[in-house]
Amino acid sequence: MKRMTMINFMKGSVMKIHRLSRAYRCLSAEGGVRVFSSASGPRVCVVGGGPAGFYTAQQLLKARQDAIVDIYERLPVPFGLVRFGVAPDHPEVKNVINTFTQTAQHERCSFYGNVNVGKDVTIEELRRAYHAVVLSYGAEGNRSMKIPGEDLSGVFSAKDFVGWYNGLPSNKELCPDLSSETAVILGQGNVALDVARILLSPVDMLKETDITQNSLAVLAGSNVRRVLVVGRRGPLQIACTIKEVREMVNLPNTGADMLPSDFEGIAEALKDLPRPRKRLTELMMKAVKEGRDDKDQKCWGFRFFRSPVEVIAGADGRTATGIRLALNKLEGSGEGTRAVPTGQLEDLECGLIISSIGYKSFPIDPTVPFDPRRAIVPNAMGRVQDTTGLYCSGWVKRGPTGVIATTMNDSFDTARVLVQDMEAGEVDLSVNKPGAQAITALLRTRGVRTVLFPQWEKINAEEEKRGKSLGKPREKLLDVDEMLKIAWS
Known part of the structure; x- marks a missing residue:
């Protein structure tokens, strides 16, 4: 018995020494x-x-x-x-x-x-x-929009905004002003939809995640009720995936605010689309058809065929109060499809503008x-x-x-x-x-x-x-x- 105890003790000591040695x-x-x-x-x-x-x-x-x-x-x-x-x-x-x-x-x-x-x-x-x-x-780094007014207060890069609510030390002082009712996000990739979803999600949903308490407090006091996600090309060229769009469609008390004119001719093109693109397009078209419910407290929507040309400043000359967009038409086909300005402009009133046009x-x-x-x-x-x-x-x-x-x-x-x-x-x-x-x-x-x-x-x-x-x-x-x-x- 003593012999077995001694052997076990020696084994344990050797293992402990091995662990200490490795440490x-x-x-x-x-x-x-x-x-x-x-x-x-x-x-x-x-x-x-x-x-x-x-x-x-x-x-x-x-x-x-x-x-x-x-x-x-x-x-x-x-x-x-x-x-x-x-x-x-x-x-x-x-x-x-x-x-x-x-x-x-x-x-x-x-x-x-x-x-x-x-x-x-x-x-x-x-x-x-x-x-x-x-x-x-x-x-x-952030890709610059290269337009007048992009340095105004109220304009942020998606990278910095995401870093703010995700706890990146360099973005902890960002403190965005969410007092305006409308926010515009420039770019239609998954990051743009992440930002839109965070802006519109009920705080009760977010407070169980690892979002920072600082950003949670700011979002709890947010007045943002409408988020528009802007892209220079059309529904068939959108860069996000179906998962992110479905999450937007399923946000509680939030309806879709789309422009039916952005989807003209899209139904005819469906049959020739690859399956993932077809499913994504069908989901967007369903959102267009269902529109908003009177009970919806918030809304979101894609705005296609639009490119930013200027951030509009308020009376103080320092704060963004809107974004000027050029209306586009598409030329070319397939991967070569490109947006060409028509010469028409459109102004959107908003107090928060987030550029989600890419990192570098x-x-x-x-x-x-x-x-x-x-x-x-x-x-x-x-x-x-x-x-x-x-x-x-x-x-x-x-x-x-x-x-x-x-x-x-x-x-x-x-x-x-x-x-x-x-x-x-x-x-x-x-x-x-x-x-x-x-x-x-x-x-x-x-x-x-x-x-x-x-x-x-x-x-x-x-x-x-x-x-x-x-x-x-x-x-x-x-x-x-x-x-x-x-x-x-």
Whole structure:
């Protein structure tokens, strides 16, 4: 009996030592560097801790059993647009965070938050430390409408508005004025409909999501009762998907306010449409037919064949009170269909204007090629132009299009190309590279302290704790300094 007890005790001690040893390797007091032997396999650095970064890392770890992957992220928190872009009332879309967490906890993967690549460390320094560097830093900029008045008070980009209600630290001070009855959203993609839905959803529905308390309070006092979603082309060219339109149609106490004239001739075209486009068009036509109910307190509607030409200022010259639109006609067919101005103009009175015409990437480092017109890193299948060992995935690779599944496939493609290049000798693996060991040492000399994944989990636990007290999944921290204080506590 004593012998068995002693054996069990020894087993438990060995397991405890193993766990402590692994924890030490994963999280040292200062550097937080996993210790690997000098004979380890290829070291790959991924710049950006959003979906593209995590999917690229996931595929690399799967494809190469000896690959060591480090993810660097500017913010102290991971997951990028899954955290800050996905609508709070779409929690099912955020389930990919479980997969990303598994990747971050993989024994050959490390996450380093609070590192601003391009400022705290250069791409050249990363390239010296790693066999390959993958740029997956997304699209943080806004596309300009290039019209007079777009800088007036009351005009926002959808990116900033979404960041405000989703808790992006840089947007916490946005504080939009929702005192006017009508809001106009320019652009007809899924993000535009997310914004429209948030503006019109009952607060009781939103307060059970992870929307921030700050934005919830502003929305609770909102006077917005009518949201118009404007696009330059017609119903057959609309960029959103049927799921988002169906959610708008099903909003409680909210009716559809469409213009039947926008749908003239559409019924005849239905039979030749691909099935997804046909179903979407039929749903819109049904909404046109049913119209508004007298009991509806709010309404929404698409406005087609219209392009913004000017934001109209109020008497103070500083505040938006309307938007001037050019009426268009369509020329061409299929993918080549384009909107051409007719010369007619239309003014819409509104106090809130949200531009949802797209995100754009910025150049990260002077040494990295960048196409300013397309706002992407020029590449061939993820290989950065004229630069051996440098790759890209996600929006910085192809532009800000598609859903998370699109980014997943795109990132897997980049990872496969990188692995092919390793096996073909295009990426030189014969030289040992120090990886994170060199970079974290460099960051320490510059006074940059990283946030590792176990430290992010402290932030996560605190957000969930605060959310629980409010009856929500989480209450996001909005202040980076507070995040860091909790992470390093």
